[in-house]
Amino acid sequence: MRVGLILLNLCFLFLFNCGEDKPSSELKTEEDKAQQPVINAKAIEGFKYTDYVLSTRGENAVSAWDKYQELAIQVNYLKKADLSFFNGDKALLKGFIDTLKLKTPPILSTNPIISRTAIIETSILRLNxxxxxxxxxxxxxxxxxxxxxxxxxxxxxxxxxxxxxxFYEKIQSEY
Structure with missing residues (x-):
């Protein structure tokens, strides 16, 4: 008799608990959306990295490098959360990067700088x-x-x- 009463109570418990609750997958996606950071200028300003700027000599060296100037402008837009350039067509980005690498001034065509342009290419394409x-x-x-x-x-x-x-290799010792 007690077993029947316990089973009857369990049936009522299941009936009342079933109903209008949202599935757990919907709850998880809503929680994930609420926890995901939004891409905005404030989030980008919060990045912790060393931001190097060009020296006066560097600005003079890249003044004729048009694609570098365009990349610098787009990176400044990126810092303001304008993703339109990097969100565009992959073929256009690839063409831009190829031109950037081809038009590198001869004075800056060293292995470290070439490798940095390759890293920029990889990171831009990954962002895209x-x-x-x-x-x-x-x-x-x-x-x-x-x-x-x-x-x-x-x-x-x-x-x-x-x-x-x-610059320092050109300086000769007086002694």
Whole structure:
């Protein structure tokens, strides 16, 4: 008799608990969307990395390098969360990067600078892929944005370093 009463109570319990609750998968996606950081200028400003700028000699050396100037402008837009250039057609980005590498001034055609342009190419193409795919979460997109900023900053560092080394090699000792 007690077993029947317990079974009857369990049946009522199951009947009352079944109903209008949202499935757990919908709850998880809503929680994930709420926890994902949004790609905006404030999130990009919060990145912790060393942002190198070009020295005066560096600015003079890249003044005729048009594609570098255009990349610098687009990176500044990226810092303001304008992703339109990097979110565009992959073929256009690839053509831009190829032209950037081909038009490198002869004074800056050293292995460290060439490798930095290759790293920029990789990070830009990865950012483009992450931005164009819908199933990529915002955290990974933010990491890709940071990779582009760090790669561009390291290119500036290598340009400054090369020009400084060239400058100090020209100085001759008086003794």
């Amino acid at each position: 892929e992450n931005l164009t795919l819908d199933n990529i979460d915002n955290q990974l997109k933010l990491e890709s944005v940071k990779e582009v900023l760090v790669a561009f900053s390291n290119l500036n560092y290598q340009i400054n370093k090369k020009l400084e080394r060239d």
